[in-house]
Amino acid sequence: MVKNAPILIPVVYLTACLVIALIRPRFRHFAYPVTLVAVSLASAISIGMLCLVIQYGIMRYQFGGWVPPIGIEYVIDPLSGFVLVVINAVACLVLIHSLNVNKVEMDQRLVPYYAVVMLFMLGLNGMVLTGDFFNLFVFLEISSLAAYGLIAVGSKGSAFAAFRYLILGTVGASLYLLGLGFLYLKTGSLNMADLAAIIPFVQPQKDPALIIALVLMTTGICIKMAIVPLHGWLPDAYTLAPSVTSSLIAPIGTKVAAYVLIRMLFGVYGVDVISREFPITFVLGWLAAAGIIYGSVMAIAQTELKRMLAYSSVAQVGYIGLGISMANPLGLIGAVLHVLNHAVMKACLFLVAANLRIQTGHSDISRFDHTYRVKMPWTMAAFTVAAISMIGLPPLAGFFSKWYLALGAIENSQWIFLGVILVSSLLNAVYFFRIIEKVYMKSPGDHAAKEEPAVKFGSVEPALSMLVPTIVFAVLLIGLGLFNALIVTRLILPMLPPGM
Amino acid sequence: MNDLTYISYIPLWAVLVSLAAVPLILMSSRKPNLRETWTLLAAGIKFLLVFSLLPGALEGKSAVIGLLEISPGVDLALKADPFGVFFALISSGLWMFTSIYSIGYMRGNREHKQTRYFASFAVCLSATIGIAFSANLLTFIIFYEILTIATYPLVIHKETREAIRGGRQYLLYTLTAGLLLIAAAAWTYMATGSMEFKAGGFFEGTELSSAAMTTLFFLFLGGVGVKAGIMPLHSWLPTAMVAPTPVSALLHAVAVVKAGVFGVIRVVGFVFGPEVMAAHGLNIILAVFAATTIILASLLAFKQENLKRRLAYSTVGHLSYIVLGAALLTPSGFTGGLMHIATHATMKITLFFCAGAIYINLHRENISQLNGIAKIMPWTMAAFVIGSLGLAGVPPVNGFVSKWYLAMGALEADQLVVLGIFILSGLLNAGYFFPIIHRAYFRKGEGLKGHKEASALMVVPLVATALLSVLIGLRPDLFFHIFELAGGIARSITGVVP
Numbered sequence: 001m002v003k004n005a006p007i008l009i010p011v012v013y014l015t016a017c018l019v020i021a022l023i024r025p026r027f028r029h030f031a032y033p034v035t036l037v038a039v040s041l042a043s044a045i046s047i048g049m050l051c052l053v054i055q056y057g058i059m060r061y062q063f064g065g066w067v068p069p070i071g072i073e074y075v076i077d078p079l080s081g082f083v084l085v086v087i088n089a090v091a092c093l094v095l096i097h098s099l100n101v102n103k104v105e106m107d108q109r110l111v112p113y114y115a116v117v118m119l120f121m122l123g124l125n126g127m128v129l130t131g132d133f134f135n136l137f138v139f140l141e142i143s144s145l146a147a148y149g150l151i152a153v154g155s156k157g158s159a160f161a162a163f164r165y166l167i168l169g170t171v172g173a174s175l176y177l178l179g180l181g182f183l184y185l186k187t188g189s190l191n192m193a194d195l196a197a198i199i200p201f202v203q204p205q206k207d208p209a210l211i212i213a214l215v216l217m218t219t220g221i222c223i224k225m226a227i228v229p230l231h232g233w234l235p236d237a238y239t240l241a242p243s244v245t246s247s248l249i250a251p252i253g254t255k256v257a258a259y260v261l262i263r264m265l266f267g268v269y270g271v272d273v274i275s276r277e278f279p280i281t282f283v284l285g286w287l288a289a290a291g292i293i294y295g296s297v298m299a300i301a302q303t304e305l306k307r308m309l310a311y312s313s314v315a316q317v318g319y320i321g322l323g324i325s326m327a328n329p330l331g332l333i334g335a336v337l338h339v340l341n342h343a344v345m346k347a348c349l350f351l352v353a354a355n356l357r358i359q360t361g362h363s364d365i366s367r368f369d370h371t372y373r374v375k376m377p378w379t380m381a382a383f384t385v386a387a388i389s390m391i392g393l394p395p396l397a398g399f400f401s402k403w404y405l406a407l408g409a410i411e412n413s414q415w416i417f418l419g420v421i422l423v424s425s426l427l428n429a430v431y432f433f434r435i436i437e438k439v440y441m442k443s444p445g446d447h448a449a450k451e452e453p454a455v456k457f458g459s460v461e462p463a464l465s466m467l468v469p470t471i472v473f474a475v476l477l478i479g480l481g482l483f484n485a486l487i488v489t490r491l492i493l494p495m496l497p498p499g500m
Numbered sequence: 501m502n503d504l505t506y507i508s509y510i511p512l513w514a515v516l517v518s519l520a521a522v523p524l525i526l527m528s529s530r531k532p533n534l535r536e537t538w539t540l541l542a543a544g545i546k547f548l549l550v551f552s553l554l555p556g557a558l559e560g561k562s563a564v565i566g567l568l569e570i571s572p573g574v575d576l577a578l579k580a581d582p583f584g585v586f587f588a589l590i591s592s593g594l595w596m597f598t599s600i601y602s603i604g605y606m607r608g609n610r611e612h613k614q615t616r617y618f619a620s621f622a623v624c625l626s627a628t629i630g631i632a633f634s635a636n637l638l639t640f641i642i643f644y645e646i647l648t649i650a651t652y653p654l655v656i657h658k659e660t661r662e663a664i665r666g667g668r669q670y671l672l673y674t675l676t677a678g679l680l681l682i683a684a685a686a687w688t689y690m691a692t693g694s695m696e697f698k699a700g701g702f703f704e705g706t707e708l709s710s711a712a713m714t715t716l717f718f719l720f721l722g723g724v725g726v727k728a729g730i731m732p733l734h735s736w737l738p739t740a741m742v743a744p745t746p747v748s749a750l751l752h753a754v755a756v757v758k759a760g761v762f763g764v765i766r767v768v769g770f771v772f773g774p775e776v777m778a779a780h781g782l783n784i785i786l787a788v789f790a791a792t793t794i795i796l797a798s799l800l801a802f803k804q805e806n807l808k809r810r811l812a813y814s815t816v817g818h819l820s821y822i823v824l825g826a827a828l829l830t831p832s833g834f835t836g837g838l839m840h841i842a843t844h845a846t847m848k849i850t851l852f853f854c855a856g857a858i859y860i861n862l863h864r865e866n867i868s869q870l871n872g873i874a875k876i877m878p879w880t881m882a883a884f885v886i887g888s889l890g891l892a893g894v895p896p897v898n899g900f901v902s903k904w905y906l907a908m909g910a911l912e913a914d915q916l917v918v919l920g921i922f923i924l925s926g927l928l929n930a931g932y933f934f935p936i937i938h939r940a941y942f943r944k945g946e947g948l949k950g951h952k953e954a955s956a957l958m959v960v961p962l963v964a965t966a967l968l969s970v971l972i973g974l975r976p977d978l979f980f981h982i983f984e985l986a987g988g989i990a991r992s993i994t995g996v997v998p
Binding site for chain 2 (some may be wrong): 273314388391393394395399400402403404406407410411418422425426429433437440441482484485488489493
């Protein structure tokens with residue numbers, strides 16, 4: 001049983017997908033419980049595996065008994081175990097939240113929607129589980145195709161946003177595949193561990209093909225990760241997608257791409273190649289830094305909450321990219337910790353946006369006033385906590401990832417990056433306090449005369465299925481902040497690649 | 501070293517007691533009397549807890565408690581060293597007076613959202629005590645940022661356009677400062693491998709160049725200097741005077757700004773240390789900033805027509821007395837600076853209480869409207885006179901004691917210029933306070949008929965703090981042993997017996 005644990009997660013998701021697809025439209029409300037069972041099972045399995053990996057070391061699962069590099073294998077090491085827990089646990093809470101949201105936003109399409117959600121989760125989990133680059137491409141395509149579908153069912157314009165994402169996403173995947181082709185030609189292997197052993201002998205600094213492979217694959221993944229200037233698909237996709245889709249994709253979608261980047265750069269090519277012999281991290285660092293500033297500035301300019309959060313995601317992914325680019329332990333700790341912290345923060349914020357949309361029919365910042373706080377005190381409290389964490393004030397979670405990133409920047413004497421990290425905190429403060437100020441202080445009289453606020457349920461706190469996950473995320477932020485040292489020493493330090 | 505520390509949970513309880521009061525305050529928002537009981541209870545217990553640490557602090561011992569590892573190798577830890585106890589004693593002691601005064605002020609003015617007000621106030625006090633008892637830079641930063649956030653609702657309390665603008669400016673300044681402090685702490689950690697505060701500093705033997713040292717010092721100065729009101733980082737303070745007066749009194753004369761000054765002394769005496777400061781000429785940078793601030797703030801105070809704004813500029817000036825005292829790096833300089841933390845607190849809180857009482861009673865804020873008010877508010881104005889005399893440095897009010905030691909410190913360091921600045925500023929203080937007294941006592945007022953002294957809930961605290969100022973001036977070692985404590989801290993930082 002334990003030996004077969006790695007394959008269980010894909011099996012669970014695939015089964016759930018098939019079961020949901022078979023549900024007749026009349027019984028469409030059964031799709032939700034089936035989804036929940038699947039995602040909670042997957043969360044439990046991933047937590048269990050992480051514990052095992054921390055205790056007993058890396059777990060490997062070989063398909064059909066074929067020994068790699070001939071066969072495909074799944075590898076659970078501390079890094080992939082950690083990312084698995086993050087994506088499944090966050091998705092679990094988000095999907096619990098989805099009950100009422102989906103009833104309102106797409107009542108007739110529940111069955112296909114949840115089926116595609118399961119495919120999406122299957123894709124993401126597969127990308128993290130696999131130890132094989134080509135297998136990773138397959139899962140990448142599964143998750144991407146599912147994501148296009150999940151986005152396209154949204155409001156007006158979402159089909160266009162999904163199409164744009166499809167074009168860019170396909171370009172990214174193709175670049176990745178092309179790079180992989182070079183890699184395979186030169187080394188004859190697709191297995192990550194195998195490649196890591198071969199590459200030092202091929203001497204990438206003397207072989208342009210390997211460098212081209214590195215560049216192509218990195219570019220492809222950066223599109224998926226939405227590193228500026230390859231982020232064009234993200235703002236529209238997050239804004240126009242249905243609420244559940246954006247709160248599902250925003251926290252975990254880009255994180256898996258970040259995971260693949262870490263895997264490829266540090267796990268396969270190694271620190272020496274990427275930072276000294278062919279400093280691709282130099283380019284990545286500057287792009288990430290530019291992305292942090294660009295995303296934050298654009299977020300300030302937005303008047304719609306979800307779009308603001310989308311640009312904020314562009315900035316936050318920049319932090320992760322920046323941490324990776326530092327290629328030192330502290331930077332990598334910051335990046336991995338930020339994968340976790342940002343997943344929780346963004347999930348919390350997108351759930352708040354969903355709560356607002358369901359309860360009041362909009363998430364337009366200019367229409368916020370203090371009745372929102374009076375009617376929805378808990379939602380707004382959660383928003384405030386997440387916002388303060390995003391700004392990066394201690395002792396909330398967001399501070400600590402920035403703290404490690406700052407330490408990493410100092411270690412590399414990258415003073416400009418240190419400045420970027422600090423300045424972006426201020427920019428974050430600008431766009432979040434703008435909302436907090438409105439919600440806690442603006443009197444409703446200012447615009448009540450002009451328009452009748454569109455109210456569906458009556459503006460009160462949403463149903464418990466929506467409120468509880470939102471608050472759980474907010475509480476998690478405090479917990480993750482206080483106990484970050486535990487996470488870093490127990491979980492993140494063991495995953496640092498050799499050579500650091 | 502170990503005989504100087506002992507493990508105790510008291511610092512933790514002292515931090516948490518007002519935090520524990522917050523839910524109670526929020527839950528009893530419908531019953532104002534019960535709600536205020538919680539505040540008073542928390543204030544009283546907090547003071548007693550801090551007071552119980554005093555005997556140990558007088559022997560130079562520190563109560564320590566490590567809570568949890570907050571970052572690998574760095575604990576979230578509290579350490580009630582003599583300096584921390586000194587600051588905590590002043591803040592928690594004056595919180596009791598402010599709590600009583602707040603009740604009178606908020607009810608007298610029928611303020612809205614009083615629950616939020618009292619809850620935020622309690623969080624602020626927790627953060628202040630946390631700052632006082634922080635054992636290392638990271639813990640310090642955590643409480644420092646909590647203080648920033650918790651003060652924000654108090655600054656914008658009125659929710660007018662002006663208040664919101666003041667709040668924005670406040671956040672802009674303090675959040676930027678927090679970031680600089682984070683950068684400074686991170687750099688310190690990378691350079692020395694430590695963030696533990698240590699009397700005499702922990703920077704000796706590091707390989708930083710002088711230029712790097714200076715940059716680092718400027719980062720620290722930007723970090724703690726904003727709350728300490730060092731020019732040109734002071735301008736949030738006069739703007740923040742839109743807050744209700746008790747907030748200005750406790751936070752913008754005692755807790756928040758003194759947390760900044762406390763931070764400056766922590767940085768000077770416990771991070772860099774006097775020797776490193778002197779070796780890299782950092783004390784001169786600090787002294788120049790502080791001296792300029794003292795003079796400019798005193799001059800700017802003349803221009804202020806609004807009473808609270810004049811008091812705010814006076815605060816900016818007096819905060820830099822403390823900074824300048826520390827920058828002298830002599831035992832008497834530190835003693836004087838530390839004493840001034842205490843003495844300025846009691847005097848300035850008295851003056852702000854007076855300003856608030858006048859505002860609630862007569863709805864007058866401007867100095868030109870104060871003609872003849874001493875006739876109807878004798879107690880308030882008497883307290884105001886005591887406070888003003890003290891700030892100008894007239895004995896026997898306690899301002900004299902701290903200025904005396906500051907002057908001694910200037911002589912010890914052979915800095916006659918600094919001595920001159922202290923004397924000049926004393927005269928300027930007299931110059932901007934005495935016209936107010938003159939108006940109140942010797943000019944004929946208008947429209948004062950039918951008004952009486954403010955309510956006892958306000959008058960009693962302000963008379964009490966005025967008396968406290970005189971008492972500390974006469975017997976600095978009575979009850980709280982402030983002088984003994986200050987001397988001990990100065991010795992531990994400089995290693996010299998004054």
